[in-house]
Amino acid sequence: MIRTVFHAATLSLCAAALFPSTAAAETTLPPTVTMVVGSAAGGGFDKYGRLTAKYLKQYLPGQPSIVVQNMPGAGGIKSLTWLYNTAEKDGKHFALISAASAFAPLIVDRPIPYDPPKFTYLISLNKLNNMLLVWHTTPFHRADQIFKQEMILGNSSGPSAIIPAMMNRLVGTKFKVIGGYKGTNNMALAIENGEVQGSINYEWDSITGSRTDWLNNKKIRIIMQMTMEPVNDPLLKGIPFIGSYVTDPESRDILEILLAKQKLGRPFMGPPGMAPDAVATYRTALTKTVKDPTFLRAAEASRISINPVSGEELTVFMKRIYSIPESTIRKMREEIKLAEKGIVKRKDKGKGKGKGKKKSDVPG
Template sequence: MGYRTSLAIGCAAAAFLMSATPNASAEDFFKGRDITIFVGSTSGGPYDAYARMLARHWGRNIPGSPNLVVQNMPGASGRRLMGHMQGIAPKDGTAIAAAAHRALPFDPLMGVKAKFDPTNVTWIGNANDEVNICIVWHASPIKTFDDLRKHEMVVGSGGPASTDTIYPNVLNALFGTKFRVVQGYEAAAQTHIAMERGEVDGRCGMTWDTLQAIKPDWITEKKVRILVQFALRKHPDLPDVPSVFDFARNEEERQILALWSAPNKMGRPFYAPIELPKERTELLRRSFDRTMKDPALLAEVEKTKLFVSPITGEEVHALIDGIYATPAPVVAKALEASKGNK
């Protein structure tokens, strides 16, 4: 047999073996390894809580049953972690990030200088599709969204970057509502105390899940009214509460609302570097999906104040691609609306 013939046979055999066993190699890769879930915030917060819950259950749903550990990497509101993931973090699937803030992937679109490119990472999945709400204290004369066009509603907020500021400003700009935002409440708990004391009428930027978790008595005792939902979809628990999209009069207004609602859709996202091999991407995504349905995880959810309403990594990618396709003039109007009257 000649040299060229032997070489051809050898190359063909190698190619066959490589093409025939990609799944096996991906499934075997994680056996005996550690996967680190990096969290871009300090321990004890909600992003950390979701990462640790995922770490307790994800491993047994990944072929090879790797050990999952959580490492906190706070700094620059989560941007330090983003730099780490796109820089020195392993690109083989052993480094997963829990985004420290759901809005960070939209920084570049909103004009914030950022090295992170959300269209150039591998989104693994999202643990909770969240719905934000505007609530008013029961003693207020405001009972419906339409009342917001007739009566001033004072809402508390932590600062200009908070959804408690952005959402009221956007609603004022688009629909002529009369929110007045009072900033300086350093924590949501302070705003809640202010509501109970009558210092403010309510807030417009908390999630329905959060209300259920930390103030269930406000719901059962009807201490607050929910005026509107700010999200891409209405929550099934709130069929009679209108969506902000119900009031949009044209496509431009719908696009502006979509820009500010999109972060809620990916309330607890997880991602890996873009260099992650395709076979391992598929394996981690499908194992993440299985974990979100794992009876043991769901039993833990029942015992804690966490909520699970997952979407797939592919759905996160599609969401981001769609939002980044928003025309620049609409983005500019969305930004201007969020700033409020000067």
């Protein structure tokens, strides 16, 4: 096995450096607090939320009861709308949300009832780093080939399918995007049986965790890091990153918006104007949680990756993303509409014709 999902001891030391102790005053929270998870029960976000709730309690002053409440809807927009307009600001309510929904006001060409930079960012449990991978039997070995030869990529619907389609327009890649795969397991089967040649839907920690057999047995090749900056991992040394191919400032801003949900990852957030002492309390407790060896071992056993980003860093990042000029946002939306026309919808090979589900604005 190339490596585990993460090394608990190493991560604990890194977290200590990333999250210095804060001098801000802390407070005792209400006896019961509610953690809203912006997705359905049983999914990946739900696993992160419930595991964190189990270990977070001991680090909160007074050890309040933590009630986990699922609030799925509209790809996370429902839970963020609640957090923005309804949640108590005294620390009684906080949320784990789908990162894509935090960028809906930029992507979706209609009013969204919240202003993401105004949220209170507490921590992200896991910064994501997606990779462009291909199956070993394909003719692709180097990044330069994707600018010369068509590559057939499988993708889920929504933002992840838009990214490779937008790469064709931004940097001149030759991706043929097949959208509509339901989950990475179905996509893995499509890659393995040759239905598609590769995908950008796999995050590096998932590849080195749940898909280690692909790496160990050299079943895949990593062609490019789908990131703005290179990932600091020896296994990725020499693998180019997409950010290095975009030099035009406007195109670079567009790419950064499209990839922004990777930085936000799996964030815990509070409502706008959350009481400063409650903010300090949650940030301190969550930082202690992600350094807790017992929590890290439990996360590893559950195949949950932990690659944290501080609330302070997320706050700066969100303000920067939302300061991108409106003219660039309009250009991006126009380009997305054009890029969507090039995405081929995968034909459902299932039996029968069931009733279709309502499409969310920002699928996870």
